[in-house]
Amino acid sequence: EWGIAPGVPVAAGAGDQPAGGVGTGIVRPGVLGSTIGTSGVVFGCTSSPLIDAQNRAIMSMAHSVENKWCFLGLVLSAGGAFKWLRDTIFPMQKEACVKNGTDIYDYMTSLAVQAQPGCEGLTFLPYLNGEKTPISDESVMEGITFAMRDSVEICREMGHSVTEIRANGGGAKSELWLQMQADIYKSQVVTMNVEEGPAAGAAILAAVGAGHFATVEEGCDAWLKVTRTIEPDMHNAAIYDECYARYKALYPALKESFRLQAELVNRLA
Numbered sequence: 047e048w049g050i051a052p053g054v055p056v057a058a059g060a061g062d063q064p065a066g067g068v069g070t071g072i073v074r075p076g077v078l079g080s081t082i083g084t085s086g087v088v089f090g091c092t093s094s095p096l097i098d099a100q101n102r103a104i105m106s107m108a109h110s111v112e113n114k115w116c117f118l119g120l121v122l123s124a125g126g127a128f129k130w131l132r133d134t135i136f137p138m139q140k141e142a143c144v145k146n147g148t149d150i151y152d153y154m155t156s157l158a159v160q161a162q163p164g165c166e167g168l169t170f171l172p173y174l175n176g177e178k179t180p181i182s183d184e185s186v187m188e189g190i191t192f193a194m195r196d197s198v199e200i201c202r203e204m205g206h207s208v209t210e211i212r213a214n215g216g217g218a219k220s221e222l223w224l225q226m227q228a229d230i231y232k233s234q235v236v237t238m239n240v241e242e243g244p245a246a247g248a249a250i251l252a253a254v255g256a257g258h259f260a261t262v263e264e265g266c267d268a269w270l271k272v273t274r275t276i277e278p279d280m281h282n283a284a285i286y287d288e289c290y291a292r293y294k295a296l297y298p299a300l301k302e303s304f305r306l307q308a309e310l311v312n313r314l315a
Contacts, residue, residue, distance in 0.1 A: 055252075055255055055256045055257075056255070057251055057252045057254070057255020057256065058110075058251065058255065059110075059248050059251055059252075060110035060247060060248070060251060062244050063087060063089055063116070063118050063244075064107070064109055064110040064116055064247070065110065065243070065244040065245075065247035065248050065251070066079065066081060066087075066089065066214065066243035066244040066247055067079060067089050067091065067109065067110070067116055067243075067247065068110055068111065068243075068246075068247030068250050068251060068262055068265075068266065069240055069242070069243035069244055069245065069246030069247030069248070069249075069250065069270075070212045070214050070238055070240070070243040070246075070247075070270065071212065071238065071266040071267075071270040072089055072090065072091050072116070072212065073091055073109075073111045073114065073262055073263050073266050074091055074263065075090070075091055075092055075093060075206070075207070076206075076207050076208070076209045076210070077090070077091070077208075077209060077210045077211070077212060078090045078198065078201065078208055078210070078211045078212070078233075079211070079212045079214060079243070080194060080198075080211045080212065080213050080214065080217075080227060080231070080235070081213075081214040081215040081217075081218075081243070082124045082125055082190065082194070082213075082214075082215045082216060082217025082218070082223065083124065083125050083215035083216055083217075084124065084125050084126045084129075085120060085121060085122050085123070085124050085125075085126065086120070086121035086124030086125070086190060086193065086194050086215075086217075087118050087119070087120055087121070088118060088119045088194055088197035088198055088201070089116065089117070089118045090116065090117050090118070090201055090206060091109055091111070091114055091115070091116050092114070092115045092116070092117065092206065093113070093114065093115070094115060095115050096115065096117040096201075096204060096206065098200060098204060102200055103119070103120070104117055104118070104119050104197065104200055104201075105117060105118050105119075105120070110247070110251060110262065111261075111262045111263065112261070112262070117201075118197075119194075119196065119197025119198075119200065119201075120197075121172065121190065121193040121194055121196075121197075122173075122174075123172045123173065123174040123190075124172065124190045124193075124194070124217070125190075125215065125216050125217065126174065127170075127172045127174055127186050127189070127190055128151070128154075128186055128187070128190070130174055131154070131186045132150055132151070132154060136150060136153070136154060139153055151216075151220075155220050155221075155222050155223075158185060158187055158222055159222045161185060163188075163229065163282045163285045163286055163289070164188075164285050164286070164288075164289045165185040165188060168185055169188075169189060169289070169292060169293055169296060170185060170186045170188065170189030170190075171189060171293075171296060171297060171300075172186070172189045172190045172193050173297075187222070187223060187226060188226065188230070188286075188289065189293070191223070191226055191227055191230045191231075192230065192289070192290050192293045192294075194227070194230075194231075195230050195231055195290060196294075198211070198231050198233070208231075208233055209234070210233070210234050210235075210236055211227065211228075211231055211233050211234065211235045211236070212235075212236055212237075212238055212272075213227060213235050213236065213237055214238070214241075214243045218237050218241075224237070224276050225276055225279065225282075227276075228276045228277060228278040228279070229278050229279050229282040229283045229286050230283070230286045230290065231278070232278050232283045232287075233278065234275060234276070234277055234278070235275075235276045235278075236272045236273075236274060236275050236276070237272070237273050237274045237276075238270055238271065238272060238273060239270065239271045239272075239273050240270065246269070246270070249269075250262060250265040250266060250269060251265075253265050
């Protein structure tokens with residue numbers, strides 16, 4: 047019906063997150079993926095379903111790897127919050143960057159890199175569009191990464207050993223954000239030789255389906271390579287630990303105020 051010639055193999059693919067997991071080599075336990083795109087995702091692989099008894103919105107499902115399961119925590123406003131900052135605070139600079147052919151995000155990051163860890167006590171709650179993990183309700187760069195750490199900590203609490211975190215998405219293009227992730231997660235963070243994890247994962251699944259590789263793991267080992275390793279700065283990590291504790295206390299303290307504010311907005315509308 048599609049006009050495909052006889053003999054052309056058709057391989058089962060995957061949803062965006064399992065495909066992205068394959069495309070960044072998250073096919074064995076112990077390694078997590080950290081993707082900062084419009085939303086933020088912490089993704090892991092297990093040999094059996096990862097069930098959180100505390101019901102903190104960690105999603106568990108069958109992986110696109112035989113006899114493996116995957117899980118993910120989702121932050122709804124990650125790069126989307128950075129875009130909100132660009133459009134709200136830096137509209138004139140954005141226009142100037144378009145005219146001179148430079149990147150507005152590089153300009154914003156050049157300002158952010160001048161700030162000390164903890165941003166003198168300024169805390170950003172990245173709940174511009176509600177939130178998924180862990181509250182299932184949801185400086186900007188630090189706040190986004192704190193929200194991602196929530197999922198990392200849930201994995202650790204549930205006994206999932208984290209030996210390495212593989213950065214992906216737009217956040218992996220920023221030197222500052224890569225180091226910030228390593229410091230806030232208190233983990234080694236690496237970049238890979240692919241920029242589009244889901245597309246790479248689909249290609250690997252197709253290669254397995256066509257018989258080029260015997261297993262998904264074999265395909266990942268052959269095509270995917272670590273290009274850079276970022277170690278945490280333990281001095282900054284200690285500062286971020288204190289900031290993260292304050293960050294975690296803010297939402298429960300403000301939840302009722304948020305609800306009342308939403309009621310007022312709805313009435314005025």
